[in-house]
Amino acid sequence: MTTPVWTPAWDRTEGERRARDLFVATYGAAPEGVWSAPGRVNLIGEHTDYNGGLALPIALPHRTYAAVARRDDDVVRLVSAQEPSGVREVRLADAAPGAVGGWAAYVVGVAWALREAGHAVGGFDLAIDSCVPFGAGLSSSAALEASVAVALDALHGLGLAGTVDAAGAATDDAGRATLAAVCVRAENEMAGAPTGGMDQAASLRARAGHALLLDCRDGAVRHVPFDLAAHGLALLVVDTRAEHSHVDGEYAQRRAACEEAARRLGVGSLRDVADDPRGDAWALEALAATPDGEALVPRVRHVVSEIARVTAFVAALDADAVEAVGPLMDASHASLRDDYAVSCRELDVAVDAARAAGARGARMTGGGFGGSAIALVGADDVAGVAGAVAAAFAERGLAAPAFAVAVAAPPAG
Ligand code: ADP
Ligand code: MG
Numbered sequence: 001m002t003t004p005v006w007t008p009a010w011d012r013t014e015g016e017r018r019a020r021d022l023f024v025a026t027y028g029a030a031p032e033g034v035w036s037a038p039g040r041v042n043l044i045g046e047h048t049d050y051n052g053g054l055a056l057p058i059a060l061p062h063r064t065y066a067a068v069a070r071r072d073d074d075v076v077r078l079v080s081a082q083e084p085s086g087v088r089e090v091r092l093a094d095a096a097p098g099a100v101g102g103w104a105a106y107v108v109g110v111a112w113a114l115r116e117a118g119h120a121v122g123g124f125d126l127a128i129d130s131c132v133p134f135g136a137g138l139s140s141s142a143a144l145e146a147s148v149a150v151a152l153d154a155l156h157g158l159g160l161a162g163t164v165d166a167a168g169a170a171t172d173d174a175g176r177a178t179l180a181a182v183c184v185r186a187e188n189e190m191a192g193a194p195t196g197g198m199d200q201a202a203s204l205r206a207r208a209g210h211a212l213l214l215d216c217r218d219g220a221v222r223h224v225p226f227d228l229a230a231h232g233l234a235l236l237v238v239d240t241r242a243e244h245s246h247v248d249g250e251y252a253q254r255r256a257a258c259e260e261a262a263r264r265l266g267v268g269s270l271r272d273v274a275d276d277p278r279g280d281a282w283a284l285e286a287l288a289a290t291p292d293g294e295a296l297v298p299r300v301r302h303v304v305s306e307i308a309r310v311t312a313f314v315a316a317l318d319a320d321a322v323e324a325v326g327p328l329m330d331a332s333h334a335s336l337r338d339d340y341a342v343s344c345r346e347l348d349v350a351v352d353a354a355r356a357a358g359a360r361g362a363r364m365t366g367g368g369f370g371g372s373a374i375a376l377v378g379a380d381d382v383a384g385v386a387g388a389v390a391a392a393f394a395e396r397g398l399a400a401p402a403f404a405v406a407v408a409a410p411p412a413g
């Protein structure tokens with residue numbers, strides 16, 4: 001059996017020390033503080049967020065740590081242990097969509113979007129270190145944005161982030177919803193990635209021990225108890241290490257297809273089809289009758305069925321029937337692979353191998369085209385399933401995947 005490679009989460013002390021050390025080594029002074037924000041894994045509800053649908057992410061124990069100190073001018077200096085390019089320097093006055101390239105766009109974008117929202121935010125020095133797998137569909141981008149957002153909130157006394165209590169619950173959800181919207185603007189307009197709002201909501205608004213039921217139509221959330229260990233189960237994350245990029249055209253194309261379908265159906269978003277008491281058959285027939293509408297049919301079928309699967313998943317959790325979520329995960333993967341066409345060979349190999357090794361359910365998670373898969377496994381089977389997936393990759397000559405165990409962790413703070 002191939003020995004699996006694990007990506008452990010740092011504990012808070014280690015993460016804070018690393019960011020602080022990088023800050024001191026880079027700028028020769030101490031930061032005013034260290035803030036952090038988690039990556040996320042989505043349990044179900046994929047490509048639904050930009051359709052006004054439902055999603056169900058949890059915050060990961062893997063976090064991005066930001067050591068920050070204010071400056072007297074409007075310069076942002078930034079360095080990241082994950083980016084070997086050294087220190088970058090950007091003036092906030094020059095920040096505008098398209099004006100800042102690379103990873104700095106996510107950071108400067110948050111300050112820019114806060115200013116656009118009327119908050120007085122000045123320059124700062126920043127050092128980043130992170131154990132969130134990078135570009136792995138686990139939302140390192142939102143973790144980066146949210147760590148900066150809560151740092152600037154605290155340093156400028158914006159009063160939006162509130163605090164996180166000992167149970168891992170945020171005290172001010174409304175303020176965090178505002179910060180999440182700021183982070184979405186940073187990602188959409190400054191980094192140029194047309195993602196929906198799920199990632200930022202998960203990083204800022206999730207609760208430890210709970211999944212976050214996010215209604216992307218109005219931004220409402222409900223915290224659904226999610227404790228797999230109590231059921232003798234665990235959530236295995238497989239980072240396929242396959243290339244993916246949201247900035248790529250594929251994601252934008254799917255989003256555009258959904259918007260076009262909604263337009264042709266005369267609805268505000270595909271959520272309206274999901275909520276239609278008539279079901280979705282009328283919509284699929286109507287679309288098929290439009291010029292080249294056949295191509296839109298499977299896309300809409302995925303979105304509508306995926307929203308229904310989120311509802312069913314939550315109902316199973318509410319009923320303490322956790323085993324029932326496995327088949328929903330399987331169905332979600334099939335829909336993403338066949339109808340939405342966003343899976344890839346590595347994701348399919350990971351999912352198939354995990355199931356063959358005894359997983360109760362498995363699916364790709366995140367935007368697709370690479371990134372990560374998740375598998376619901378018996379708590380005692382974690383190592384065995386990981387070993388089987390690693391072996392399946394090795395047999396096919398695929399680069400070794402990395403593994404993590406996900407538990408629902410606290411939000412940014
Ligand atoms: P994901 O969010 O799934 O990890 P994305 O492609 O959305 O993947 O975001 C990855 C990008 O976010 C990176 O290419 C980089 O620009 C930025 N990023 C994320 N984490 C860091 C970090 N620790 N340091 C610097 N940049 C980061
Ligand atoms: Mg991202």
